[in-house]
Amino acid sequence: MTKEPINQPSSSEVEHDEVKVFQGLTQAAIMNNLQLLDILDLNAEQLTYYLEEAILENPFIDLDYALEKGVANIQYHEKETTIQGVDPQLPRMPQNLSTFLFEQIMLYRQTEIRDAMVKIVDYLDDRGYLPYTYSELASKIEVTPIVALDAMTLIKQLEPAGVGARDLQESLMLQTEQDNHAPNVAYLLLEEHFDALSEKDYAEIVDKTQLSYDEVMECVNYFHTLRPSPATLFDQQDKINLIPDVTIVKTQDKLGVRYNRQYYPKINFNQSYFDEMKAKKDAELLAYIQPHHVNYLKLAENLRLREQLVLEVTKAIVLSQSDYFMHKSSEYEPLLIKDIAKAVRLSEPVVNLIVTNKNVEFEKYVCPLTDFINVSSKRGRGGLTASNIKQLIFDLLEKHSHKLSDEEVVELLKEQKVMMSSQLVHTYRQSFQ
Incomplete structure (x- = not known):
């Protein structure tokens, strides 16, 4: 298990746009590491399935199913509705897409457009898309077409990025438009060459845009960080399946974050078997076994990087919500994906992947990490939260x-x-x- 202390960063550390994110890991390195992107949003069970597939043809890797042993020892508790030392609070429920959008909508001044935005939330599909024209929606929610259009436009500016889009193409375009880390030509490729991207016809894109193949592939790799379905940020699992990826540890006046490796599968390399094969000094055999060793090293490194990223993002969330965890407040501080992204100097799509499907344990309860992404206590222009x-x-x-x-x-x-x-x-x- 890895335990990381929470240290208050200086303002210069938060605001300075460093190339290095932490410990040598850069935003560009993450974007170009497709295997890392593939495993970032997986929970422990999903990661087990992924690893089973990844090592299927590698005779030197064994999988330790630590999850089976660890989960049996987890004791689940209902989250307490009050915290010792602060005023009683209403029971909390897991954050979901509709409540998160409503919280953000309430920050606007009370107008006919804001009221229309509230009504529109009911027409989002399970993906977070809004598959209607503004005229169709105007008829459904009984407002003028111009009000419906304005409300739809504002919905598309909310988090999670991509929500309110008409289809996949628009959702990816919205996510790209709102991400400062997106490659310069990524939006253009989605807008004008979406069919070629879907068919992986990169040669056609190179031919029509005069971009280099590397520039196109930079965008393709970037698209791997985007969400086909924005609503998946708040996918909820049954309470009995909440495995704590991280634990928040409180000691006196300090908070720490511990990564719970005991609930995750572990890969082991059979070095003695590999050395035995290598000792045969057979060129054909060596050509066969060497890539398996390289693949193991890459997979092991990506699992380590995944752990590091989860820890860093969790630390940023805990730092933001420190008064809550220190029992000084019964309310969560307002926190959005873009706030976390700024704190850890990562793109919003990558942060979105990291917080998805992750659970945090604190004292007697386990809850989704996304519960702390909220603006429920932020006062809107109408005076209400x-x-x-x-x-x-x-x-x-x-x-x-x-x-x-x-x-x-x-x-x-x-x-x-x-x-x-x-x-x-x-x-x-x-x-x-």
């Missing part, structure tokens, strides 16, 4: 002995100039049970 609105719903239900329907709650909230859909009310309502 998403937490305030959740409290309003709770108070309304308490006042009426929880006999109100979701639709009745929606109407009562309208009287307070708060627009919500019945679906979203139902989602919040579940957390009160």
